Amino acid sequence: MKLFTVGPVEMYQETLNISGRQLPYFRTNEFSQMMLYSEKTLLELAGASDDSRAVFLTASGTGAMEASIVNFLSQEDNALIIDGGSFGHRFVEICQRHHIPKTVVTLNFGEVLTREALEDAYTADITALLVNLHETSTGQLYDIKMISDFCRKHDIFLIVDAISAFLADPINMQEDGIDVLILSSQKAFALPPGLSTVLLSARAVNGVGRPNCEMLYFDLSTYLKNGERGQTPFTPAVGVLLALHNRLQEIKKTGLENVRKGIRDLALDFRSRVDNLPISIPNYPLSNAMTPIYFPMRNAKRVYDTLRKEFGLNVTPNGGILSDVLLRVGHIGNLSVEDNICLVAALTELLGRNNK
Numbered sequence: 568m569k570l571f572t573v574g575p576v577e578m579y580q581e582t583l584n585i586s587g588r589q590l591p592y593f594r595t596n597e598f599s600q601m602m603l604y605s606e607k608t609l610l611e612l613a614g615a616s617d618d619s620r621a622v623f624l625t626a627s628g629t630g631a632m633e634a635s636i637v638n639f640l641s642q643e644d645n646a647l648i649i650d651g652g653s654f655g656h657r658f659v660e661i662c663q664r665h666h667i668p669k670t671v672v673t674l675n676f677g678e679v680l681t682r683e684a685l686e687d688a689y690t691a692d693i694t695a696l697l698v699n700l701h702e703t704s705t706g707q708l709y710d711i712k713m714i715s716d717f718c719r720k721h722d723i724f725l726i727v728d729a730i731s732a733f734l735a736d737p738i739n740m741q742e743d744g745i746d747v748l749i750l751s752s753q754k755a756f757a758l759p760p761g762l763s764t765v766l767l768s769a770r771a772v773n774g775v776g777r778p779n780c781e782m783l784y785f786d787l788s789t790y791l792k793n794g795e796r797g798q799t800p801f802t803p804a805v806g807v808l809l810a811l812h813n814r815l816q817e818i819k820k821t822g823l824e825n826v827r828k829g830i831r832d833l834a835l836d837f838r839s840r841v842d843n844l845p846i847s848i849p850n851y852p853l854s855n856a857m858t859p860i861y862f863p864m865r866n867a868k869r870v871y872d873t874l875r876k877e878f879g880l881n882v883t884p885n886g887g888i889l890s891d892v893l894l895r896v897g898h899i900g901n902l903s904v905e906d907n908i909c910l911v912a913a914l915t916e917l918l919g920r921n922n923k
């Protein structure tokens with residue numbers, strides 16, 4: 568089965584080798600040194616300043632989203648949330664759970680996020696903006712320069728979930744004025760799930776503990792403290808961290824720009840190949856990480872099933888109201904142009920079949 572998913576994705580052979588080995592004990596100097604290298608390298612890749620920090624959580628991405636909210640926001644705040652799909656909506660739900668006041672900019676499917684929409688929603692009590700840079704449920708990539716400019720103008724704390732955008736789309740914490748950047752292992756890092764990282768700007772590091780964090784497991788101040796010596800307060804995802812260390816070395820060797828270009832080239836290659844098929848690609852700005860494909864004949868679910876059963880190809884289905892019309896094709900992980908050719912050939916054959 569070949570995965571054209573957005574996470575977990577096709578893993579690299581080296582990751583599979585590492586994942587098959589016995590785990591070491593982790594309260595050791597060697598492990599600490601590895602963690603310090605990973606923290607430093609992640610901050611470097613994210614364009615963070617020297618006084619920024621990264622913490623490692625054993626949780627899926629949603630855990631890191633929740634940790635970011637409970638450590639920086641309280642009932643005294645008002646969070647402006649971009650709700651352009653299921654991941655944006657998750658921020659809304661987390662704020663609801665923790666009784667954090669919010670203002671929501673809701674985008675209907677196909678609607679592009681504009682500066683006007685942000686300015687219209689703005690009120691002087693807004694203290695933070697929460698956004699999923701790439702709203703993975705639709706493929707829309709928001710304009711980080713525009714969002715960052717808006718936040719600078721109004722002095723708003725900027726929390727960015729870049730879980731599906733990191734390594735695929737340009738992001739720079741310093742240039743984009745990002746205070747908190749959320750990453751997770753199973754998207755473009757192509758690692759097993761279970762490890763999420765929260766990158767904190769100097770302003771964010773100083774702000775940790777401002778609202779009284781009522782959670783024990785997600786209290787970032789204990790992660791910052793333990794991280795000073797390359798450790799975590801609780802058992803980390805040891806195996807995923809070892810594999811991350813390896814991926815980071817590979818990414819450094821290849822160069823971030825080249826990694827991003829590889830993903831972008833795959834995305835552009837796929838998009839050019841489906842030009843003649845009876846499907847369409849939405850015309851909002853897209854992440855390089857995946858391509859949403861729209862099925863006007865409402866046969867998305869059947870196409871998904873047939874691709875899996877007959878061709879051994881696994882694209883990503885949508886849930887909810889888009890389940891009949893949208894499928895998503897990932898371009899992250901260990902994929903090649905040959906894989907694109909294979910997927911497009913299968914799509915061409917089965918869509919031709921449906922037309923007869």
Ligand SMILES: *Cc1c(COP(=O)(O)O)cnc(C)c1O
Pocket residue numbers: 574627628629630654699701702703728729730731751754
């Ligand atoms: C995948 C993803 C997440 C994380 O979801 P989990 O299932 O909790 O790992 C969060 N935000 C975005 C934008 C994602 O693509």
